[in-house]
Amino acid sequence: MSDAARPAYEPVAWLDRRVRLLDQTRLPAEERYIECREVEQVAEAISSMRVRGAPAIGIAAAYGVALATRAAETGSAVAAAERAAARLAAARPTAVNLGWAVARVGSAVRAATGDAAARDAALAEATRIHEEQRAADRAIAEAGAALLPEGARLLTHCNTGPLATGGLGTALGVAIAGHRAGRVAIVWVDETRPRLQGARLTAWELGRHDVPYAVIADDAAATLMARGEVDAVVVGADRIATNGDVANKIGTYPLAIVAAHHGVPFYVAAPLSTIDPMTPDGARIPIEERAESEVLAVDGRPVAPAGARARNPAFDVTPAALVTAIVTEAGVLRAPLAASIAGAARGPVA
Numbered sequence: 001m002s003d004a005a006r007p008a009y010e011p012v013a014w015l016d017r018r019v020r021l022l023d024q025t026r027l028p029a030e031e032r033y034i035e036c037r038e039v040e041q042v043a044e045a046i047s048s049m050r051v052r053g054a055p056a057i058g059i060a061a062a063y064g065v066a067l068a069t070r071a072a073e074t075g076s077a078v079a080a081a082e083r084a085a086a087r088l089a090a091a092r093p094t095a096v097n098l099g100w101a102v103a104r105v106g107s108a109v110r111a112a113t114g115d116a117a118a119r120d121a122a123l124a125e126a127t128r129i130h131e132e133q134r135a136a137d138r139a140i141a142e143a144g145a146a147l148l149p150e151g152a153r154l155l156t157h158c159n160t161g162p163l164a165t166g167g168l169g170t171a172l173g174v175a176i177a178g179h180r181a182g183r184v185a186i187v188w189v190d191e192t193r194p195r196l197q198g199a200r201l202t203a204w205e206l207g208r209h210d211v212p213y214a215v216i217a218d219d220a221a222a223t224l225m226a227r228g229e230v231d232a233v234v235v236g237a238d239r240i241a242t243n244g245d246v247a248n249k250i251g252t253y254p255l256a257i258v259a260a261h262h263g264v265p266f267y268v269a270a271p272l273s274t275i276d277p278m279t280p281d282g283a284r285i286p287i288e289e290r291a292e293s294e295v296l297a298v299d300g301r302p303v304a305p306a307g308a309r310a311r312n313p314a315f316d317v318t319p320a321a322l323v324t325a326i327v328t329e330a331g332v333l334r335a336p337l338a339a340s341i342a343g344a345a346r347g348p349v350a
């Protein structure tokens with residue numbers, strides 16, 4: 001993305017000895033930044049979803065490990081990095097980018113000799129992860145936009161824009177780049193209950209990028225598809241198993257079923273860092289269960305009777321058979337996905 005095209009907001013940034021995050025829980029009402037000086041503040045920001053989206057939490061956590069090495073007493077940068085990596089990796093379970101990013105920074109720290117070198121190595125690796133994500137997003141956007149017909153009407157779920165990646169975004173990057181190239185006419189934005197990432201964040205980002213959109217109730221997606229008003233579904237991913245099963249925000253799986261029923265292509269846009277070489281299929285992906293209160297209240301206001309119980313799985317798994325293609329920075333992976341993934345995937349971190 002050229003500087004002129006960069007949005008005037010920065011979801012994750014390293015400032016000297018601080019990790020600065022745009023607090024996504026306050027959007028769209030308020031653009032407020034928080035500055036984390038301690039690992040615990042970064043971990044809290046990830047758990048409470050002040051920063052969210054698989055790549056963005058990885059980047060924030062990577063900077064969090066760098067922060068820990070700087071706060072460490074002499075002679076303990078490696079131990080501090082290891083403690084921080086363990087704490088941050090546990091902040092949310094489903095997005096594999098989180099554990100992957102802190103493991104990368106941990107390896108870089110262990111390979112350095114002495115505390116000063118370890119600190120430099122940690123920050124350099126975290127910065128590299130962030131830069132690589134920006135480059136991956138650009139490549140994904142270009143490859144994804146090329147798949148779309150002229151004047152496409154896209155449907156997306158959750159939030160996969162710059163807020164979620166620290167770059168241009170994955171699925172939303174495809175929408176933004178597609179619109180710039182004249183291929184995307186409108187984006188239907190699932191509101192994405194219960195946290196409303198679509199209505200709150202995706203709508204805000206599409207507005208900032210001048211992409212036409214309309215927010216729809218999650219339940220309206222099938223009706224729009226039945227009426228022939230959706231040319232493609234494009235979503236992100238939190239973890240992709242080596243067989244091509246895809247974990248993403250709860251509500252993605254039903255979208256894939258409906259898309260298959262109506263013959264609408266279902267694209268997953270994700271960097272290679274989201275493919276987990278250690279997870280053979282979707283059944284092994286840990287699914288985060290969040291607080292019941294997220295379902296029982298909207299914007300903090302209760303909508304269910306006092307004492308009502310809820311279930312709140314935050315992600316679901318779409319079987320590989322329902323995925324038309326996975327758009328990565330290494331190209332478009334198609335069926336058989338297991339073989340395409342094996343040809344493209346990253347290896348485990350040393």
Ligand code: MRU
Pocket residue numbers: 052053054055095157158159160161164165169170171197235236237238248249250314
């Ligand atoms: O719970 P969230 O908001 O972190 O969930 C985010 C998603 O499910 C995104 O679709 C996914 O992380 C891909 S972000 C490019």
